Amino acid sequence: MSNLHASIEFKVPEPTLRRLPWYLAYAQLVLKDGEVYLSSTQIAKNIAVDASMVAKDLSYVNIAGKTRVGYDVKELVDILEAFLGFTNSHRAFLFGVGNLGGALLHDNGLEQFGLEIAAGFDVKYELSGTSINRIPIHHIDRFTELQKQTGINIGILTVPVDKAQMVSEIMIAGGIQAIWNFTPFRIRVPENVIVQNTSIYAHLAVMFNRLSVIKECENCKKNKTRI
Amino acid sequence: MSNLHASIEFKVPEPTLRRLPWYLAYAQLVLKDGEVYLSSTQIAKNIAVDASMVAKDLSYVNIAGKTRVGYDVKELVDILEAFLGFTNSHRAFLFGVGNLGGALLHDNGLEQFGLEIAAGFDVKYELSGTSINRIPIHHIDRFTELQKQTGINIGILTVPVDKAQMVSEIMIAGGIQAIWNFTPFRIRVPENVIVQNTSIYAHLAVMFNRLSVIKECENCKKNKTRI
Numbered sequence: 001m002s003n004l005h006a007s008i009e010f011k012v013p014e015p016t017l018r019r020l021p022w023y024l025a026y027a028q029l030v031l032k033d034g035e036v037y038l039s040s041t042q043i044a045k046n047i048a049v050d051a052s053m054v055a056k057d058l059s060y061v062n063i064a065g066k067t068r069v070g071y072d073v074k075e076l077v078d079i080l081e082a083f084l085g086f087t088n089s090h091r092a093f094l095f096g097v098g099n100l101g102g103a104l105l106h107d108n109g110l111e112q113f114g115l116e117i118a119a120g121f122d123v124k125y126e127l128s129g130t131s132i133n134r135i136p137i138h139h140i141d142r143f144t145e146l147q148k149q150t151g152i153n154i155g156i157l158t159v160p161v162d163k164a165q166m167v168s169e170i171m172i173a174g175g176i177q178a179i180w181n182f183t184p185f186r187i188r189v190p191e192n193v194i195v196q197n198t199s200i201y202a203h204l205a206v207m208f209n210r211l212s213v214i215k216e217c218e219n220c221k222k223n224k225t226r227i
Numbered sequence: 228m229s230n231l232h233a234s235i236e237f238k239v240p241e242p243t244l245r246r247l248p249w250y251l252a253y254a255q256l257v258l259k260d261g262e263v264y265l266s267s268t269q270i271a272k273n274i275a276v277d278a279s280m281v282a283k284d285l286s287y288v289n290i291a292g293k294t295r296v297g298y299d300v301k302e303l304v305d306i307l308e309a310f311l312g313f314t315n316s317h318r319a320f321l322f323g324v325g326n327l328g329g330a331l332l333h334d335n336g337l338e339q340f341g342l343e344i345a346a347g348f349d350v351k352y353e354l355s356g357t358s359i360n361r362i363p364i365h366h367i368d369r370f371t372e373l374q375k376q377t378g379i380n381i382g383i384l385t386v387p388v389d390k391a392q393m394v395s396e397i398m399i400a401g402g403i404q405a406i407w408n409f410t411p412f413r414i415r416v417p418e419n420v421i422v423q424n425t426s427i428y429a430h431l432a433v434m435f436n437r438l439s440v441i442k443e444c445e446n447c448k449k450n451k452t453r454i
Contacts, residue, residue, distance in 0.1 A: 010436070010437065010440055011440075012436055014433050017429075017432050017433045017436055018426075018429045018430070018432070018433060019429075020429075020432060021411045021426060021428060021429040021432055022411055022412070022413050022426075022429070024411070025388045025410070025411040025412045025413075026412065026413075028388060028389075029388055029389050029412070032389060046415075047412070047413035047415075048413060048415055049413065084431075084432040084435065084436075085431070085432060085435030085436065085439070086428075086431075086432070088435070090435060090438075098336070099333070099334050099335045099336035100334050100336050102333055102334075103330040103331060103333040103334040103336075104330060106326070106329055106330040106333055107326050107327050107329075107330040108326045109325070109326035109327050109330075109428070110428075110431075113428040113431050113432075114431065114435065115431055153438070154434070154438070161252045161255060161256055162255075162256050162259055177438065177441065178434050178437065178438045180430065180431075180434060183252070184248045184249055184251070184252040185249070185252045185253065185256070185274075186249050186252075186253075186274035186275060186276065188273075188274075188275055192441065194434060194437045194438055194441065196430050196431075196433055196434040196437075198425075198427055198430045199245075199248060199249075200425055200427070201248060201313075201336075201337075201340040202244075202245045202246075202247075202248040202249070203245070203407065203423050203425045204311075204312070204313075204337075204340050204341065204342055204407075204423075205244050205245070205247060205248055205311040205312060205313070205340075206241050206244045206245060206423055207381070207405050207407060207421060207423040208311065208312030208313075208315070208317060208341065209237070209239055209244050209311075209312065210237065210405065210421045210423075211317075211380070211381070211404065211405045211421055212312070213237055213238075214404065214419065214421065
């Protein structure tokens with residue numbers, strides 16, 4: 001989010017916004033189990049994070065806990081869902097109906113988190129007029145027209161790496177204000193455009209590396225201590 | 228990655244491992260354009276990160292640049308791909324063939340990054356014997372048997388939040404050593420199990436929040452400065 005206008009102040013830090021959904025997920029679980037109250041200490045203990053961090057993160061959310069018992073679980077779930085924007089419906093366009101783009105169109109789970117993909121765009125003419133999971137696919141040439149009709153300002157970027165910069169420029173020129181970038185390419189955007197990078201493949205690199213280190217370690221430690 | 232055995236030292240920091248794929252993506256692009264050399268300064272400038280960070284990150288990779296001209300692009304691409312584990316084939320099982328799980332099974336892009344999903348598991352009996360994108364789906368009861376046959380030690384976790392802990396325990400008991408956790412639930416695992424959390428929905432929360440702040444800011448600044 002470094003590419004944002006310096007004059008805009010974001011009250012809630014990005015790490016907090018990324019952690020709040022963990023607390024929400026745990027609170028939903030506790031609610032399902034029929035519990036009435038939940039303390040930040042309990043949350044911290046159960047999801048293995050620091051209790052003071054949970055309390056600090058929750059201080060950004062307008063919810064008051066009761067001394068000794070903690071938060072009303074139902075209230076906590078409702079307030080967190082609303083705070084995180086999961087209860088509002090945000091409509092988005094998806095750009096690049098390839099492997100990952102097509103996969104995201106299949107993911108109905110996004111709607112539970114407030115994101116509805118209204119349409120997909122691609123340069124391939126043979127995809128125009130088709131649909132995936134009942135979401136229509138159009139040729140990218142129709143984007144500006146459909147953006148004007150709908151006012152949609154969120155764009156999901158799932159094009160190949162070598163098209164990422166060019167397509168993001170088309171998106172911005174056509175009215176997209178927030179880009180959810182799934183490509184491993186670091187797009188350059190004007191200061192007033194929001195970019196959220198979600199490069200799932202980069203996470204794979206971390207996992208592969210850790211796994212190979214663990215394996216080496218197991219070999220070197222064989223017959224000594226088991227890890 | 229905090230849940231790893233304290234005695235294991237990871238030479239390459241996680242942030243570096245997450246950034247190297249950005250450099251790889253850019254190098255692939257430059258290679259496609261027919262360039263022969265690429266410097267860390269050039270990478271830094273084009274993907275808007277700090278040049279000294281690029282140089283530091285690349286120092287973990289065994290590649291030598293030439294003074295003034297930089298790295299041989301082809302060599303950089305090959306070495307980075309191998310270093311990140313994208314050229315090896317890693318086989319994985321997927322647990323939870325719901326919305327996101329089904330979507331990931333559709334994503335052939337994973338194979339380009341070295342991950343092949345060998346099978347999906349679910350508790351729903353009606354899914355057993357079916358397949359998605361030619362990947363077979365089995366009942367979870369068959370996991371231990373198939374793990375023994377294949378030795379697969381990577382598991383992708385895409386079950387509902389309230390099943391995340393229980394299913395991760397089944398995975399670990401059956402031989403999974405690395406869990407790619409797509410749920411927003413923070414699973415608790417033994418120290419020798421690797422967890423990589425990729426909660427794509429948490430990224431949505433950041434994007435929604437930033438977008439609403441920008442909107443407020445636009446309203447308050449209207450007729451003053453355009454952001």
